[in-house]
Amino acid sequence: MSQDRTTELLGRVRAAAAARMPINIQGSGSKAFLGRDPVGEPFPVGGHSGILNYQPKELVVTARGGTTLEEIEGTLAKEGQMLAFEPPYFGPGATLGGSIACGLSGPARPYAGAARDFVLGMRVLTGKGETLRFGGEVMKNVAGYDVSRLMTGAFGTLGVLLEVSLKVMPVPAVERTLVQERSAAEAIALMNQWAGRPLPATATCHDGDRLYLRLSGAETSVRQAASVIGGETLSNQGDFWRTKLREQGHGFFQGKKPLWRIALPSATPPLDLLGKWLIEWGGAQRWLRTDLEAPAIRRAAETAGGHATLFRGGDRSGQVFHPVSPALLQLHRNLKQAFDPLGLFNPGRIYPEL
Amino acid sequence: MSQLQPHGPGFQDPGLVARRAELVRELRRFLPPDEILEQEEEVRPYECDGLSAYRQLPLLVLLPRTTEEVQRILQLCHERDIPVVARGAGTGLSGGALPLADGVVLSLARFNRTLDIDPVNRTARVQPGVRNLAISEAAAAHGLYYAPDPSSQIACTIGGNVAENSGGVHCLKYGLTVHNVLAVQLLLMNGELVEIGSQALDAPGYDLLALLIGSEGMLGVVVEVTVRLLPVPERAQVVLAAFDDVEKAGAAVGEIIAAGIIPAGLEMMDGPAIRAAEDFVHAGYPTDAAAILLCEVDGTNQEVSEHIARVRDLLIGAGATEVRTAKDQAERLRFWQGRKAAFPAVGRISPDYYCMDGTIPRRYLPEVLRRTADLSREYGLPVANVFHAGDGNLHPLILYDANKPGELERTEELGGKILELCVEVGGTITGEHGVGIEKIRQMCVQFSPAELQQFNLVKQAFDPKGLLNPGKGVPTPRRCSEYRQLPDRGRGTG
Numbered sequence: 001m002s003q004d005r006t007t008e009l010l011g012r013v014r015a016a017a018a019a020r021m022p023i024n025i026q027g028s029g030s031k032a033f034l035g036r037d038p039v040g041e042p043f044p045v046g047g048h049s050g051i052l053n054y055q056p057k058e059l060v061v062t063a064r065g066g067t068t069l070e071e072i073e074g075t076l077a078k079e080g081q082m083l084a085f086e087p088p089y090f091g092p093g094a095t096l097g098g099s100i101a102c103g104l105s106g107p108a109r110p111y112a113g114a115a116r117d118f119v120l121g122m123r124v125l126t127g128k129g130e131t132l133r134f135g136g137e138v139m140k141n142v143a144g145y146d147v148s149r150l151m152t153g154a155f156g157t158l159g160v161l162l163e164v165s166l167k168v169m170p171v172p173a174v175e176r177t178l179v180q181e182r183s184a185a186e187a188i189a190l191m192n193q194w195a196g197r198p199l200p201a202t203a204t205c206h207d208g209d210r211l212y213l214r215l216s217g218a219e220t221s222v223r224q225a226a227s228v229i230g231g232e233t234l235s236n237q238g239d240f241w242r243t244k245l246r247e248q249g250h251g252f253f254q255g256k257k258p259l260w261r262i263a264l265p266s267a268t269p270p271l272d273l274l275g276k277w278l279i280e281w282g283g284a285q286r287w288l289r290t291d292l293e294a295p296a297i298r299r300a301a302e303t304a305g306g307h308a309t310l311f312r313g314g315d316r317s318g319q320v321f322h323p324v325s326p327a328l329l330q331l332h333r334n335l336k337q338a339f340d341p342l343g344l345f346n347p348g349r350i351y352p353e354l
Numbered sequence: 355m356s357q358l359q360p361h362g363p364g365f366q367d368p369g370l371v372a373r374r375a376e377l378v379r380e381l382r383r384f385l386p387p388d389e390i391l392e393q394e395e396e397v398r399p400y401e402c403d404g405l406s407a408y409r410q411l412p413l414l415v416l417l418p419r420t421t422e423e424v425q426r427i428l429q430l431c432h433e434r435d436i437p438v439v440a441r442g443a444g445t446g447l448s449g450g451a452l453p454l455a456d457g458v459v460l461s462l463a464r465f466n467r468t469l470d471i472d473p474v475n476r477t478a479r480v481q482p483g484v485r486n487l488a489i490s491e492a493a494a495a496h497g498l499y500y501a502p503d504p505s506s507q508i509a510c511t512i513g514g515n516v517a518e519n520s521g522g523v524h525c526l527k528y529g530l531t532v533h534n535v536l537a538v539q540l541l542l543m544n545g546e547l548v549e550i551g552s553q554a555l556d557a558p559g560y561d562l563l564a565l566l567i568g569s570e571g572m573l574g575v576v577v578e579v580t581v582r583l584l585p586v587p588e589r590a591q592v593v594l595a596a597f598d599d600v601e602k603a604g605a606a607v608g609e610i611i612a613a614g615i616i617p618a619g620l621e622m623m624d625g626p627a628i629r630a631a632e633d634f635v636h637a638g639y640p641t642d643a644a645a646i647l648l649c650e651v652d653g654t655n656q657e658v659s660e661h662i663a664r665v666r667d668l669l670i671g672a673g674a675t676e677v678r679t680a681k682d683q684a685e686r687l688r689f690w691q692g693r694k695a696a697f698p699a700v701g702r703i704s705p706d707y708y709c710m711d712g713t714i715p716r717r718y719l720p721e722v723l724r725r726t727a728d729l730s731r732e733y734g735l736p737v738a739n740v741f742h743a744g745d746g747n748l749h750p751l752i753l754y755d756a757n758k759p760g761e762l763e764r765t766e767e768l769g770g771k772i773l774e775l776c777v778e779v780g781g782t783i784t785g786e787h788g789v790g791i792e793k794i795r796q797m798c799v800q801f802s803p804a805e806l807q808q809f810n811l812v813k814q815a816f817d818p819k820g821l822l823n824p825g826k827g828v829p830t831p832r833r834c835s836e837y838r839q840l841p842d843r844g845r846g847t848g
Contacts, residue, residue, distance in 0.1 A: 057607075121826040139526060144828065169616065196476055197585050198586065199654070218414070219660070220660055284554065
């Protein structure tokens with residue numbers, strides 16, 4: 001499906017500006033559970049969709065914000081390419097715009113890069129009712145400030161993402177997942193040892209009992225690395241990394257208990273916080289199911305040099321994201337003012353002050 | 355060498371002399387004497403950066419040693435409305451560190467300590483004046499390195515790399531500075547210290563790190579940088595392929611990438627660049643070729659063997675007249691030496707050369723090279739092309755003689771036309787050298803007035819008084835409307 005709704009969206013933003021009416025930008029709603037409680041008039045953007053340009057030989061795809069990830073990844077797959085940051089869908093209709101606005105990345109993140117690392121350019125609709133283009137469709141571009149990457153992970157608070165250009169990568173020839181029985185502390189140590197060696201590692205996980213390592217690349221090099229590292233080969237690896245982990249279908253993620261995402265320097269030993277843990281990203285991303293209060297969790301994360309996000313469940317009217325320093329918050333407010341002076345877009349979705 | 359004359363008042367202008375004396379009095383309260391350069395002969399070495407066609411003596415040069423000193427310098431300048439131009443090694447190619455007659459140059463050269471190498475988390479914490487290559491040297495004992503490798507990596511500093519979002523020949527696979535920096539400590543113009551990013555991934559809030567990297571010293575002064583380190587690949591191997599036609603070489607690049615191979619480096623040189631480089635370093639390049647490609651693959655031993663075999667087949671299939679795999683490490687380094695020495699090599703065959711830095715969607719390479727050749731004939735100035743083919747970053751080198759009256763001006767005009775051509779085919783006026791002072795007019799071609807206004811608002815969010823590196827990077831709306839009204843402007847105006 002391909003539809004250019006720029007004019008209509010522009011008209012509606014201008015009307016919202018005239019009425020000083022806050023709006024809640026919605027793609028498919030697959031990631032509505034993230035961030036602080038949405039407020040404002042629903043502002044659907046999913047209809048603005050379609051792939052505009054795909055150049056496999058130049059590793060670039062450009063699509064409108066409402067294009068589904070499914071359509072994009074399907075198109076790339078036909079040419080043996082993929083989105084290397086493995087964006088989580090969290091729902092069948094997940095859109096490109098929503099995924100980039102949330103800035104989430106999947107299991108390959110520490111090895112291949114984050115969503116923002118693959119963003120090359122954007123066309124955005126600002127709170128002043130202007131459509132602006134930043135970046136482009138080329139790999140290297142240092143003309144002007146890198147506004148497209150600033151928009152990535154800004155949860156729509158700085159603008160509506162009309163078009164996004166991404167770098168794409170080839171699908172590796174071979175993938176193989178090895179499993180070893182390990183404690184959390186052993187797993188963290190091993191993940192970091194492996195990451196310091198030239199191995200074709202592209203994902204790691206510890207689910208409480210077992211350590212999983214995904215190797216991707218040329219056939220010979222995956223085979224050689226597997227023989228050095230050892231462990232059982234996982235038969236349904238696609239299901240494990242995609243459905244269980246990226247899409248959080250694993251039993252660990254089920255139930256009502258609040259889910260915290262704790263980002264740490266990757267080699268940090270297990271934190272002494274009561275709850276169930278699942279470790280990803282070579283130790284850099286750790287999931288915690290717990291009823292502990294936010295301050296205790298945040299203190300522990302901060303002491304270890306990291307930060308903690310209330311990812312799912314819990315009180316979504318308080319501080320969901322790790323608070324930033326007053327000086328940094330002031331910069332955030334200044335930037336919000338620069339792009340959305342009337343405070344129309346997704347107010348309070350990241351921090352109450354934005 | 356002749357040069358573009360500064361428009362500002364001279365160093366001995368009475369107003370500036372008085373201002374300098376007053377500022378020095380204030381600075382001496384907290385800076386030791388050896389951190390203040392105020393004599394004309396002392397500040398002369400700072401009059402330009404790597405773009406030596408532009409020169410300007412600054413009001414003063416300051417060489418602080420500590421973050422607190424930088425903080426106090428900024429506070430004082432903020433209070434007194436004195437512009438500040440931060441400077442690393444001065445290797446930049448777009449005049450980003452060009453001084454202002456009424457501003458201070460803040461050199462970070464003495465911030466040259468590596469603070470911490472963390473081999474387990476694979477990060478390095480360094481001061482901004484540490485040289486790019488020194489990071490890899492310090493990490494080498496742990497089998498790690500810092501990936502971005504601009505050609506100036508022996509001299510350029512990590513602080514300058516952050517300001518320019520520097521790349522290098524390996525960035526198609528390993529990314530630019532923005533992909534390899536985890537955190538910075540930044541001083542705002544008012545002297546406030548902020549920590550942006552962290553050793554943990556994906557810091558909360560807006561991605562200010564991405565905004566800051568490549569901001570050409572206009573948003574803040576970086577006083578500490580944390581970078582990520584990667585394991586040194588087990589093996590790297592390079593293939594050299596010769597073509598009798600530039601278009602075939604360009605198509606071969608697409609074939610390699612479409613086959614699912616992301617080379618660690620993929621470089622192209624055209625005939626004039628090949629001959630200049632061969633003449634200079636005797637790399638063994640085929641001097642009768644219209645173009646050569648250097649394709650390096652790295653990874654595990656087996657992976658490299660597998661990929662090299664496929665790359666060879668693809669290159670032959672794409673019509674290469676000759677394909678050579680480096681026999682050993684010595685030959686590999688020789689192949690690269692020719693490429694890395696391409697700029698100075700061109701410098702040997704011409705009194706002066708001017709290096710451009712556009713990026714284009716690669717499918718337009720034949721068109722851009724053809725039209726560049728047309729422009730080259732029109733202006734009577736030879737152009738040699740060096741191309742980061744993997745990522746579409748083109749470096750046309752314009753050969754000229756600055757001693758011939760008006761030739762530098764014509765060279766700049768030709769360069770501007772080439773950049774506008776890059777924009778017209780959907781590319782950009784700068785891939786890695788930055789806008790600086792050099793390409794400020796072409797910003798008006800690439801961006802609309804509303805987009806430029808948005809950049810100015812971003813600048814104000816960090817530096818409301820506009821004191822950090824003013825006049826660089828982003829043009830004022832007035833400057834653009836003047837430029838747009840010039841006769842004989844290329845198409846593609848945004």
